[in-house]
């Protein structure tokens with residue numbers, strides 16, 4: 001996959017382009033990607049056009065917290081078979097561009113779009129006046145096809161959707177899959193609900209950094225990731241997980257938090273004990289997939305009590321993975 005970021009100097013031809021924010025690359029996003037990929041058999045290049053909001057947000061003093069970092073989105077998009085991923089600069093000029101000019105100059109002129117795919121609620125251009133109807137209206141004169149993808153629904157617990165804990169968990173209701181609902185599920189540690197909408201388990205990808213080297217002394221070395229402030233993490237606690245190293249998937253157990261028993265780390269860490277693995281992976285990029293919230297992180301009396309609990313956590317995680325997932329996928 002080709003990745004283009006931070007430049008408007010893009011000159012492509014014969015492309016099928018999907019446009020959106022694509023945070024989470026969830027099942028709704030995947031339906032758009034399937035559509036652009038379907039044109040590959042017609043000798044088209046599939047292109048996902050997203051925006052780099054960071055400069056604009058930083059100007060306003062905001063730090064957007066997203067399901068996926070730019071690196072994670074890149075890796076997942078590539079696995080979904082996207083040929084080109086563009087992070088188009090979201091400058092004042094882009095924000096104020098008339099929707100018609102955006103279609104003509106950017107989508108047709110620079111990206112060489114012959115097929116344009118968006119979700120049914122997508123808006124773009126000055127005052128968000130660009131939408132599916134405009135894209136369809138301009139398609140004939142400009143010689144492209146427009147495809148407006150309907151929302152993908154799923155069944156979710158009604159108690160989650162309406163925030164009413166009194167409703168039994170097995171009462172379900174239909175909902176449109178959205179990044180907003182997925183963020184809510186992750187923020188509440190409801191990983192199964194997030195994963196249902198994501199279609200691909202919620203993932204954290206990063207480089208393994210050094211910790212205090214206590215893990216190895218208590219028989220559980222942990223690979224530590226520090227995803228930074230823009231990554232949406234679930235609540236502090238222990239999760240049944242899987243780790244991917246060199247494409248091999250291992251069952252694992254992950255703690256998200258600040259390690260109050262041994263320290264009070266300033267930045268939240270994602271620490272994973274990888275079952276059945278040994279070796280030095282400092283500085284290597286690994287992937288951790290979360291499946292299930294097991295318990296909150298807490299301060300133990302001493303290291304021995306923490307060690308005993310960590311070993312129980314691993315057993316519980318293995319049991320969960322065995323019962324609920326085939327091949328740790």
Ligand SMILES: Cc1cc2nc3c(=O)[nH]c(=O)nc-3n(C[C@H](O)[C@H](O)[C@H](O)COP(=O)(O)O)c2cc1C
Nearest residue numbers: 211212213214215222253255259260261297298313
């Ligand atoms: C399964 C698991 C559960 C953990 N639970 C807690 C916890 O409840 N409280 C805590 O302070 N630290 C917890 N930790 C983090 C440990 O404090 C940390 O992994 C250990 O001190 C080793 O740190 P190091 O990687 O810096 O050597 C947990 C880690 C794992 C892998």
Ligand SMILES: Nc1ncnc2c1ncn2[C@@H]1O[C@H](COP(=O)(O)OP(=O)(O)O)[C@@H](O)[C@H]1O
Nearest residue numbers: 211212213215216221222223274278279280281
């Ligand atoms: N099964 C395993 N799971 C996680 N890390 C492992 C494993 N086996 C070896 N390691 C290595 O050990 C390191 C973690 O050991 P640890 O004592 O916890 O040190 P640190 O505090 O630096 O994380 C990892 O970064 C990795 O290089």
